[in-house]
Amino acid sequence: MPRRPTPTSGCCSRATAATPATRPREGRWSSPATGAARTCSARPTAAPTTTPRWSAASWRRSGWPASSPAASSVRWPAATTCTASPPRSSPSPADRLRRVSTPAALPVGIDDVRAARELLTGISRETPLQGLRGLSDAVGGPVLLKCENLQRTGSFKIRGAYVRIARLSAAERAHGVVAASAGNHAQGVALAASLLGCPSTVFMPESAPLPKVAATKGYGAQVRHAGHTVDEALLAAHAFAAETGAVLIHPFDHVDVVAGQGTVGLEIVEQCPDVRTVVVCTGGGGLVAGIAVAVKALLPDVRIVAAQAEGAAAYGPSLAAGSPVALDTMPSAIVDI
Template sequence: MTRDSVGVREIRAAGELLRDVAVSTPLLHSRYLSEMVGGPVYLKCENLQRTGSFKIRGAYVRIARLSEAERAGGVVAASAGNHAQGVALAASLLGCKATVFMPEGAPLPKVAATKAYGAEVLFPGPTVDDCLVAAEAYAEEHGAIFIHPFDHPDVVAGQGTIGLEILEQRPDVRTIVTATGGGGLVAGIATAVKELRQDVKVIGVQAKRAAAFPPSLATAHPTRVDIGPTMADGIAVGKPGELTFELVSKLVDAVVTVSEESLSQALLLCLERSKQVVEPAGAAGVAAMLEHAYAFNPPVVAVLSGGNIDPVLLAKVLRHGLAVAGRYLVVRCRVQDRPGALVTLLGELAELGVNVLDVMHERVAARLHVEDAEVLMHLETRGPDHCDEVLGRLRAKGYVLTFS
């Protein structure tokens, strides 16, 4: 496969295929990010796309371009979430059987949504790699077509329709930033944009714990890396695709990495300031602006690539984001084991304007002296300065503090 496999002509043709299938998602202005970057910033809300992410674009174009005989044999995919849902819906719309291999322990909402779109879901093992092996074996055995999540010209062309939409919606855009896993999305956007507007910068973003593109670009070929634990599971890809790497290396201006702390802060910012529910991977472009604001020439468009997040994970990530922002504090406080000690401690917090979310009072433990007790508290504060004030006051009152 070469760069000639996909270009603006193919992307425009993909847009025609998607005309009555995918939504032209809105751009929302972000005042907070605009003030931080020093010029207009807009959010491209692919979290509002059908299936909750951009994946329906590439999946539909890929399946639509199969022959009738190929579609009659069905399609198969391997995915932990967004690609699974995109393939399932696309196959359903095109009257094609879909089989999707998902890892054991995949979030229940994603499994339920994939089944609801009409796919058969199978669980071959605990990892996505297990699913890929099983999907490829299934394709060979049953004559089904394997739908790659990113490394195919039709998939890249489908994702590239986002780039065309951005140019139509904000002709004055100067920087586009988006999450990057295997590279299909950023490659598609860059292919569309660079052929029409060489002056627009395209920046990809990866989680630091799952960043295969930086070493791949450094060695000039796709390089596999070990994936660490990351909340951004949607972009946790160990190796770029051959086609996507070629396009990214030629067309994308930079690929930056972001920390887990920035991802959780970005998700919280999207929820609080823009009222958009996004998954951690979907907020990667916003996280990049929080870490690398100097790199973005406004007007900037950040693609919110997906919003499929398990409510349980959402609660954890929001708490993490609040903690990083200095608005959520978990602290253990040593007090004397005597009547009124807990009331006195809570009174101090009340005077400081702290909201006590949870309290656990422990009086018997090997680490405690007989005359001591320990209070584990989950506290909501107003920010880093308020946190410092709270901790300083408690220490000044003689309380011994440790942190969980």
Template sequence: MTEIPTVSLADIEAAREVLDGVAVRTPIEESRWLTGLAGGPVLLKCENLQRTGSFKIRGAYLRMSRLSEAERAAGVVAASAGNHAQGVALAAQLLGIKATVFMPEGAPIPKEKATRGYGAEVVFHGRYIDQALDRAREFAAETGAVLIHPFDHEDIVAGQGTCGLEILEQVPQVRTVLVPTGGGGLIAGVATAIKALRPDVRVVGVQAEGAAAFPESLRSGAPLALESMATMADGIAVGRPGDVPFQAVREHVDDVLTVSEESLSQALLSLVERAKMIVEPAGAAAVAAILDEPGAFETPVVAVLSGGNIDPLLLGKVIRHGMASASRYLNLRVLIPDVPGGLARLLGELASEQANVLEVVHERISPSLHLDEVDVHVQLETRGESHAEALLARLRECGYRVFE
């Protein structure tokens, strides 16, 4: 049986020397809004401001910098939904290596374009990252190119671990660190660094509910593959934990939590509105965990924003979904009298409650309607849950039959 490589603090400290001048020491920003919710300091580690828009350059460059001349001449191949792709592409550009990247079909357009912009060749294959990774392995066997795995290699884990060193230096009083988690490379590196220097700090991974391979794998004691995945958080949509990071996660990580799609969208929306931070859904996972249970984490808390590469179209959809989840959008069906001025009266009541009408559709012919009724579907913009509840109460006081 092949022994699984491990990563030590010395490996991570050596990685930092290699990455000096390549990876950015990303800033830590205190969030007053999250601090108020959690009852103590909450700070954001802004890896969304890293080169290529995510933490991935740390591990990719370290791994590729250690290739032999013969390996560099053969080129590299990778599989990624976008962030690792960009890290590999930039590292290849800096090191003068040819790179081919397999992306799952439907990968975000900005990530594809950025990867090509760094000079890599992009090939689409499969629906999920695991299928793209299988094709990358085949390509490596066919061409001799070196596979740069997105998370399952000791150099990748060591490179990502430099983020953990920065967290301890920037927030020496930290008590809890929350890390978005997919295949495990980032949290494995961060936890290894932090636990070696500060074993008292709690390290928590956060996965999307629809792509949470770690909880069951940890319960079973070995990496297990999911049968299917469904999440907007493509950056952490990984069906099976890597062997190398799994070992470190099992040893050093205190807990792995899951968050819903609604929590992810609300976290992303809140980061845009309150922190002025653009992140992708995966990058918002740690903040989603805080929003779900703000009192569950000892402060000071550091939440890692792992990436900011989001398609503007998806950003618009997620923001709308987040607003709907927060009752900022309200879709109502209201039955009104079929009399002159009936619709105007309804709209007047909505205006008096300061609700902004986005869309109105009314229907007169339906077997569920009385002869003297009109069915009005109205989409509203509200200020939030309390405003929406007050609006519904007002309409019912006025005698309207209202259905959400």
């Protein structure tokens, strides 16, 4: 009996990772040329109104579609296993802002992630799953990318940043927020703060990419350069917070940020109920922690794999030690956080 293909989903936060995307100014997005048609084996025929589900059964039946029109021109026929995500009820604003109590052993639980998703309604996008033919053929089963490069600001960071800032008190927001980042978290914090009417200051390394510096300023943040690494910029952000009373929005080390990033996991489960392995790009661990909470709560047998660059692999030793372990050296400009 042939082995059942095991769908694999990966989180892609950059347009250069297999799915090139055109990212104009905020609010004027265009779909990439490949689109999201490969998330289902059936040939698309018209435009979608909802994000489809993906099933391994359809992949086994006919493989990837021969063509991949843009997502804006795709509709999934009723004969396939692709269906709309189930509707969600709309809680009151107070319910959206409250933190959900979780067992002492878990700082963040599935209810926290669900509450974060409701808070993000109308803010973040439900991004598509995109099939990768080459990798799928190589492993003998479907491999999909969760295209967070199509998210607002170009990465998943808006999810956690918005949840964190939205749950600050009015008095805290009045003092403003501060962050440190080489680009992605910077843009997420800048946009989230602007949407919530909160002043923001972002410390960026001198080597930060100029387009991301410009985008961060464009979203409304005051940008200051400090040091040559994100760690040095973070030290400057801590000092600024202590001096001004601004609230530090850490890129990963906060329960609200983890809950916000976990909404990616909820979408993966809804879009691909047959998922068996989720591979997550891992830096500080906020994304993989949130995804693990969401996916494991709903599909306990799914394997979660945290992938780090070999030259920056601090997560494994840190887990083994039970506390963060600093690396002696790390190549510069591996990723932008």
